[in-house]
Amino acid sequence: MCSIVKQIFLVFFIVGQGYCANVLYLHGVLSPSHHIWNRALAKGLADSGHNVTFLSTDEPKGEVKNLHYIVLEGSYQNLDKIMALKGDDFNIMDYAKESESSKINAARVLSDYAILSCDAIYNSKNGIEKILSYPDDFKFDIVIYDFTCSACLLPIIHKFNYPSIVGVSAFLNPPYTHFLIGGNKYPAYVPHYLLDFKPPMTFYERFYNLLIYSIEDLSFEYELYPGLEKTVRKHLNFKDLPSIKEIEQKTKLLLLNSDHAIDYPEPLQPNMVLVGGLQITEPKELPADIKKFVESGKKGTVLMSLGTNILSNLLGDVVLTSILKTFESLPEYNFIWKFESEPHELPIKPSKNVMVSKFLPQNDLLAHSNLKAFITHAGGLSTQESLWYGKPMVGIPFIDDQYRTIEKSVTMGVGVKLEIAKLNVDIFRKAIKEVIENPSYTENAQKISKLFQDKPKKPLETAIWWIEYVLRNPDAPIYKSPTLELGFLASNNYDIYLVIIACLHIIGFSIRAVYLKLFGNKSTKKVKTN
Missing domain, CATH: 3.40.50.2000 (Glycogen Phosphorylase B;)
Incomplete structure (x- = not known):
């Protein structure tokens, strides 16, 4: 009791x-x-x-x-x-x-x-x-x-x-x-x-x-x-x-x-x-159709998403065609692409190793073991999710913090950077193969993942x-x-630096004035003229 x-x-x-x-x-x-x-x-x-x-x-x-x-x-x-x-x-x-x-x-x-x-x-x-x-x-x-x-x-x-x-x-x-x-x-x-x-x-x-x-x-x-x-x-x-x-x-x-x-x-x-x-959540089971596609990639699957602000249909037909032809040239990999418009709006028909969808469970896809790389706009949230799960990236920055974020990823050895203005099949294909087939990118991403997750609390x-x-x-x-309360100048001690500089100038001018007063006339030499 x-x-x-x-x-x-x-x-x-x-x-x-x-x-x-x-x-x-x-x-x-x-x-x-x-x-x-x-x-x-x-x-x-x-x-x-x-x-x-x-x-x-x-x-x-x-x-x-x-x-x-x-x-x-x-x-x-x-x-x-x-x-x-x-x-x-x-x-x-x-x-x-x-x-x-x-x-x-x-x-x-x-x-x-x-x-x-x-x-x-x-x-x-x-x-x-x-x-x-x-x-x-x-x-x-x-x-x-x-x-x-x-x-x-x-x-x-x-x-x-x-x-x-x-x-x-x-x-x-x-x-x-x-x-x-x-x-x-x-x-x-x-x-x-x-x-x-x-x-x-x-x-x-x-x-x-x-x-x-x-x-x-x-x-x-x-x-x-x-x-x-x-x-x-x-x-x-x-x-x-x-x-x-x-x-x-x-x-x-x-x-x-x-x-x-x-x-x-x-x-x-x-x-x-x-x-x-x-924002990263515990991964959930993928929808049946997506799971089947991801797991059917012979050498793995690659995710492509440019976030919520960069809509893929704004890239233009030339870039979209280059992307699709690049995917087609790598039949050993499957590509799953978040494309916000209808598939029939693409300039050419996607090959069999490409799945396009208006919405994708990005967090759950990145957590899947058969997902080998992430083609991203290098936004903050996407980069975090990719590195949390130890996935290397091909980054294509467009605006704001994306430039610094992908540069940091390149420095850490977890990604490569491409420019959208210079994107073509050869450059894109080479970048994808580099991050997937060079094991150092995945190894580095997994090291960063361990550091990222090593915390007392989530x-x-x-x-x-x-x-x-x-x-x-x-x-x-x-x-x-x-x-x-101090303000910009005082909190950085700039006011003190200015006073020190002013004092040094005053001391310097004073010494020069005294020197000229004491020795200025003596140092003047008479010049003999004919």
């Missing part, structure tokens, strides 16, 4: 220790891949017993207990309309060409895009009106927001009296985190995400890297923040609303989609936590633990960096 009472008491004690928080999750990034990552975290919190209100630009994929979507309907369409009115018929391939040709322009694009996206999101009346219709005394315990494309939605929390704030990003470790929590960036040895440099960088590379960092910082300061202020205040009628920058700097913790095993090393503040790969568990840490410790001292 005593034993039963103890067990009942233990159950109630354990339940009592659990804390089911009311979470507001703000996802305002117009990108399906970012939704995948954010949904994985939101679902993880819901599965842990927290009540999650998920304000999202994307539709839910199935129901999850404790996860409640408020969809910002029409955000993507609104963005298209806004860009059309500006005369910008946005095409991802045109952006890719511009990004490749001018990194300086690309460093400013994020600010322009973020402001337009913000306007598009606030024009989604249903979602915004629904969250604003909550009672004024409604209590959220914590707010999580994706800061990748700015803090556009963050001013909404003014209504809820500023709960603890956690910032998250699926975009590696962005170079603009210092705007949120302070700290410093390290352009001397951390390449900007737009650049395919690798440390140690040459003098020119460090100079150019610093230039790109600086242009992006200036763009944020003088374009992004003023543009967001104008947009947000047009849509929100809050009294005494602080500036977006002030609200953003209330952020206590950042969860970043990066990992030291697969990215360049970089010093982190105590409230910056790497949770790279949190990335998703780590993210949830830290969010709950903020709930348990809302006033912990690690959240406040002194650099926010």
Whole structure:
């Protein structure tokens, strides 16, 4: 009897220790891949017993207990309309060409895009009106927001009296985190995400890297923040609303989609936590038709997917034909390709060793033992999944961080890099055979996989633990960096360096003046003239 009472008491004690928080999750990034990552975290919190209100630009994929979507309907369409009115018929391939040709322009694009996206999101009346219709005394315990494309939605929390704030990003470790929590960036040895440099960088590379960092910082300061202020205040009628920058700097913790095993090393503040790969799930059984095709490859199967933003049908008939002819020239391998249009829209009929599908279970495919390589756009999520399962890559970067990501993969010996503008059958075929038939690529990928997975907790568990840490410790001292108050010059000691240089100049001029006073006349020689 005593034993039963103890067990009942233990159950109630354990339940009592659990804390089911009311979470507001703000996802305002117009990108399906970012939704995948954010949904994985939101679902993880819901599965842990927290009540999650998920304000999202994307539709839910199935129901999850404790996860409640408020969809910002029409955000993507609104963005298209806004860009059309500006005369910008946005095409991802045109952006890719511009990004490749001018990194300086690309460093400013994020600010322009973020402001337009913000306007598009606030024009989604249903979602915004629904969250604003909550009672004024409604209590959220914590707010999580994706800061990748700015803090556009963050001013909404003014209504809820500023709960603890956690910032998250699926975009590696962005170079603009210092705007949120302070700290410093390290352009001397951390390449900007737009650049395919690798440390140690040459003098020119460090100079150019610093230039790109600086242009992006200036763009944020003088374009992004003023543009967001104008947009947000047009849509929100809050009294005494602080500036977006002030609200953003209330952020206590950042969860970043990066990992030291697969990215360049970089010093982190105590409230910056790497949770790279949190979207990766336990592999499930493949659908019967896909499983049969994957396992029927004589020497294995190769997966090709260019993510959610680079649609394969935008590549053009010449490139698509080269891809299909390359696959046909390698009959000993099967190729499974995520192609977003109908197969009959391809310029030529795929050979028997090719399967095309609008949707593929990428995580489960990469986990399959007969999957030998991954042809990818080198996006952050895809690269993580490939390396988690130890699969080498053929990378074809198009935009943003993809250049740095594939360069790092090449450096680690787990992939080769191709340029879409130069893609032809010979180059593509050679690259595929290189990563599959040269065993060093698979061996290196498997080594990285072991490093990537060697952790005390899985990335998703780590993210949830830290969010709950903020709930348990809302006033912990690690959240406040002194650099926010010191400012850029003082936090880098530049003011001290300037004083030292000024003092040295004063001392130098003083010594020269004294020397000239004492010895200047004596050193003057008379010149004899006839």
